[in-house]
Amino acid sequence: MSMAMTQPEREAFLADLHVGVISVDQPGAPPLSVPIWYDYAPATGLWVITGAGSVKGRCLQAAGRFTLVAQTEAPPAYQYVSVEGPIIETRDADVERDLRPMAHRYFGAETGDAYTAGTPHEGQLVFVMQPERWRTVDYRKMGAL
Numbered sequence: 001m002s003m004a005m006t007q008p009e010r011e012a013f014l015a016d017l018h019v020g021v022i023s024v025d026q027p028g029a030p031p032l033s034v035p036i037w038y039d040y041a042p043a044t045g046l047w048v049i050t051g052a053g054s055v056k057g058r059c060l061q062a063a064g065r066f067t068l069v070a071q072t073e074a075p076p077a078y079q080y081v082s083v084e085g086p087i088i089e090t091r092d093a094d095v096e097r098d099l100r101p102m103a104h105r106y107f108g109a110e111t112g113d114a115y116t117a118g119t120p121h122e123g124q125l126v127f128v129m130q131p132e133r134w135r136t137v138d139y140r141k142m143g144a145l
Contacts, residue, residue: 016070019037048127
């Protein structure tokens with residue numbers, strides 16, 4: 001019995017709210033792996049926001065691709081989706097198009113607005129990745145545990 005997710009299952013899981021872990025090549029060092037907020041839509045891809053001058057931002061610009069893992073940790077219903085692919089778009093982050101919606105996704109409207117108001121916006125970039133490779137597991141498919 002396969003515990004892999006179907007395409008609709010994996011896309012729904014990735015679109016759900018998780019803090020992801022991004023991994024990106026780092027010149028002359030092991031890959032950089034850190035938690036990050038993200039969003040995903042099948043028609044658009046997966047996108048993250050980070051500072052252009054941050055370690056993440058510099059590595060993303062140099063590598064041109066990344067991997068992101070999202071998971072649920074509660075046994076026995078452990079699940080994960082790992083996606084990797086090229087960055088297909090890099091753009092300056094816009095407060096209303098990018099930053100506020102991401103803050104609302106993770107904090108809700110009221111706290112998201114406060115977070116957006118108190119966070120510097122200069123130099124933030126949006127990196128959009130088109131998933132090419134998916135790895136998935138859904139232990140719920142084992143049946144009653």
